[in-house]
Amino acid sequence: MTEFNCGKNRTVQVPFTYKSDSGKDKQIFISKNPIGSGGFSLVFAGYVRDQIDELPTRKCVAIKLTKRKETAAKNDMAIKLQKRSKCLVKQIVGKRRRLSNSPCDYIVQIFDIGTIAIEKAPVKMEDDASDQTADQAKPQQKQIMLGVTIMELGEETLHERIYGNPADFNDKNGAQKLDKQIREIAKPLKELHKVAMHLDIKPWNFLYVKNESGDELLKLIDFDGAQLLPKGTTCARPDYLLGTSIYASPEYFDRCAKMSTKSDIWSLGVTIYELLLIQPHFGLYKKPNQRSNKHNKFLSEFSNIYKGFAFDKKDKEFEYCTNDLDWLDGHIDQIDQMIRIWNEQHPRIALLLTALLSFRHTSRPSAEAVLGFMADDSQSCYLELARNAEDGTLMLFNGISAKTLGQLLQQRIDELDTETNFWMMGLDVLVNRFDEERQYFRQLLANFNTAIGAMNAEDQRKRLGERKCGGQTAGEEDEI
Incomplete structure (x- = not known):
């Protein structure tokens, strides 16, 4: 049997025939086992041996197969979305080339799409249909088709x-790595946002691809829920909302709202916090799929704190921030961790996160502005x-300014004072605990004031003699 090596122990040897969207049957080769998976698909390594239309000849490719769904309608929708994704990528690349007369380096190439009957798939597919209906069991049922994407x-x-190699960013070398990582993620967004918005930005949807010279580029993938922007606008109502809730912007949860490129910018902010939360020295992430991992809970709570509400997907209900001591006590672990991150990193990172996660989309910077802000001092902007x-203080979260959060922390300190709160005086057994809590909040307030002071000083420093970052709020439509 002929074997093809596609790197990283990816052996491709199984013949794979699918029906292209053009109507032709095309045969390439596929790996026996998947090399990746998502919520709706499995990804295999593939190899194109022969010259076949638009497919790259004698090249390794990725083959994405949609997972089987519990109903025919859901199978059809998965195939429809794959066609839409290929069409969108073609339009995005075409519009970018017309605008700049340059290749779209940061958008993954999709070579072809098609279908294959599930019983003809030469590889074992995960079956996420836990329960087959009686209709599905009938011999005359409609043949179940899987979507095929060659990319x-x-x-x-x-x-x-x-996650394979979590890094610490709390020293000089680490800070440089973080800066580089942020710029690396922002570059594909800058290219995309000239013509479209992605609407499902998360670490899973960026792919490292080697170019002809062997250099790695980080490219955007999975455009099922992406949306082209009408000419001259930054907002549009998407055809589909397929985003991931933990990364989703506040406007994502408003059925009446239009989405914008700034929705992707919010997701960038959540992604940067994810990079910071899995740093080994925090101990929140240890190994994949471990119950002891706490970073996901922190990330979800961080996002909710910035939005000012939490959304229960099961009950379809919202829980809104109350901006009082009950709210503070309910989120104190997350706020403590957030302040620790702000103080560990260069204050420009805290400023960047504050800007990216602004509640109002028009207050968020563009991807171009992010790259300008993160540039070397001689070329950077504010x-x-x-x-x-x-x-006049920084708006940290939805409805909570730096002054408000400082006041809440001070209020908690005052309420734990056993000398002024008479109801505590008779609780001799608990006095030591109250004193410990009061000392904790005092230290937390001191850390908070340090972080805010550094952020304000950095903001003032960058404004002296530097230009304002382009592509921010000026001239944008406030349509949400």
């Missing part, structure tokens, strides 16, 4: 890279940050 083969996703209209 560029990458080395690994950003998710696999960062961001116009959202501030509270009454007190």
Whole structure:
């Protein structure tokens, strides 16, 4: 049997015949086992031996097969989305080339799409249909088809890279690595946002691909829920909402809202926090699929704190922030961790996160502005940050300014004072515990003031003699 080596122990040898969207039957080769998976598909390594239309000859490729669904309608929808994805990528690349007369380096190439009957698939597919209906069991049932996408083969996703080798960013070398990583993620967004919005930005949807010279590029993948932008606008109502809730912007949860490229910018902010939360020295992430991993809970809570609400997917209900001591006590572990991150990193990272996760989409910077802000000092620019209209302090979260959070921390300290709160005086047994809690909140407030002071100083420093980052709020439509 002929074997083809596609790197990283990816042996491709099984003949694979699918029906192309053009109507032709095409035979290439596929690996026996998947090399990756997503919520709706499995990815295999593939090899194109012969010259077949638009497929790259004698090249390794990736073959994405949609998973079987529990109903025919869901199978058809998966295939429809794959066709839509290929069409969108073609339009995105075409529009970018017309605008800049340059190749779309940061968008993954999709060579072909098609279908294959599930019983003819030469590889074992995961079957996520836990329960087959009686209709599905009938011999005359409609043949179940799987969607096939032939695309560029990458080395690994950003998710696999960062979780396979988590890095610490709390020293000079680490800080440089973090800066590089942020720029690496922002570059594909800058290219895409000239013509479209992705609407499902997360580490799984970035792929490291080697070019002809062997250099790695981080490319965007999975455009099933992406949306082209009408000419001259930054907002549009998407045809499908397929985003991942933990990364989703506040406007994603508003059925009446239009989405924008700034929705992707919010997701970038959540992704940067993910990079920071899995740092080994925090101990929140240990090994894949371990119950002891706490980083996902922290990441979800961080996102909710910035949005000002949490959404229960099961009950379809919202829980809104109350901005009082009950809210503070319920999120104190996350706020403590957040302040620790702000103080460990260079203050420009804390400023960047504050800007990316602004509640109002028009207050978030563009991907171009992010790259300008993260450039070397000689070439960098400053961001116009959202501030509270009454007190002038930074707006940290939805409805909570730096002054408000500081006041809440001070209020908690005052309420734990056993000398002034008479109801505590008779609780001699608990006095030591109250004192310990009070000392904890005092230290937390001191750490918070240190972080905010450093952020304000860095903001003032960058404004002296530097230009404002382009592509921010000026001239944008506030359509949400």
